Amino acid sequence: MSSRGHPGRIAALLFPCAALALLAGCGGVTIRPAPQLPKPLLEPLPAQVGLIIPPEQRKYTHKETRWDVDWEIVLGTGHQKIMEDVFKDEFTHVQEFKDLDSARAASGLKALFEPRIDQYSFVTSHETGGRYYAVTIRYRINLYTPRGDKVDTLTLTGYGNALAGGMNSAPPLLRATNAAMRDAAAKFLVQFPEQPAGQRLAKNEPIEKDATVANTDNVEIGVVPIDDPPPEAELEAAPSTGAPDVTSSPTLAAPQL
Numbered sequence: 001m002s003s004r005g006h007p008g009r010i011a012a013l014l015f016p017c018a019a020l021a022l023l024a025g026c027g028g029v030t031i032r033p034a035p036q037l038p039k040p041l042l043e044p045l046p047a048q049v050g051l052i053i054p055p056e057q058r059k060y061t062h063k064e065t066r067w068d069v070d071w072e073i074v075l076g077t078g079h080q081k082i083m084e085d086v087f088k089d090e091f092t093h094v095q096e097f098k099d100l101d102s103a104r105a106a107s108g109l110k111a112l113f114e115p116r117i118d119q120y121s122f123v124t125s126h127e128t129g130g131r132y133y134a135v136t137i138r139y140r141i142n143l144y145t146p147r148g149d150k151v152d153t154l155t156l157t158g159y160g161n162a163l164a165g166g167m168n169s170a171p172p173l174l175r176a177t178n179a180a181m182r183d184a185a186a187k188f189l190v191q192f193p194e195q196p197a198g199q200r201l202a203k204n205e206p207i208e209k210d211a212t213v214a215n216t217d218n219v220e221i222g223v224v225p226i227d228d229p230p231p232e233a234e235l236e237a238a239p240s241t242g243a244p245d246v247t248s249s250p251t252l253a254a255p256q257l
Contacts, residue, residue: 006223007082019069028070029169033078033230035178037085040189048093052114053080071175075117075137078181083115086185090192091201103145104148111197111207112144118155121171125164133169135176141185143197149209158184205232 001101060076087094097103103112119138125131141154160179162172192198 046112050112114142
């Protein structure tokens with residue numbers, strides 16, 4: 001049988017990688033998210049706090065192989081930058097540290113925060129009928145007293161999506177990941193001042209271990225809608241194999257923006 005007039009069939013025969021993952025490419029997919037956070041119209045809380053970003057979080061990279069394609073999402077640099085921006089917008093003064101020991105040795109701080117990427121997961125246009133990419137990022141933010149005693153763990157989840165377009169998976173996955181990081185940042189900026197710990201820091205009072213700072217109301221965060229959603233598509237990205245199952249409290253609700 002002649003293959004004349006069937007370029008897709010010829011490509012599949014000559015380039016088997018394209019037949020398995022046309023949108024990803026034989027070389028795999030690598031992205032380095034660097035989300036830009038707009039300046040929020042919020043009054044910073046009048047407290048000096050410490051921001052702890054450990055070395056492994058500064059280098060955090062999600063890797064997996066799906067459909068014989070290697071996916072690499074280099075999150076560390078973008079995570080560090082967006083958390084620096086978030087905390088500088090949320091508080092009047094932020095001092096950054098690489099570990100808890102150096103943070104608790106500092107003076108004049110009212111609380112210590114350690115934001116960590118807990119889980120990254122995504123779905124591609126291959127799983128959504130060629131329509132869109134969606135990303136879910138779950139964060140844990142450990143809260144410590146100025147002396148380094150752990151008081152609580154806040155959790156929040158960012159969702160992002162981007163319509164597919166063209167034959168390259170990297171741009172829409174990058175847009176969806178940037179959107180998920182911005183979504184999580186917005187939730188923290190808007191919701192944290194409403195938490196008991198935020199209310200305490202709004203009075204410039206230090207976080208104490210025996211103080212009530214936990215929010216006992218666990219609020220489920222709904223999935224953000226995507227533009228022109230396909231009728232039978234699941235928006236939330238499926239958790240990656242081997243991802244840790246962490247139960248944290250409280251969960252920050254999605255802001256009404």
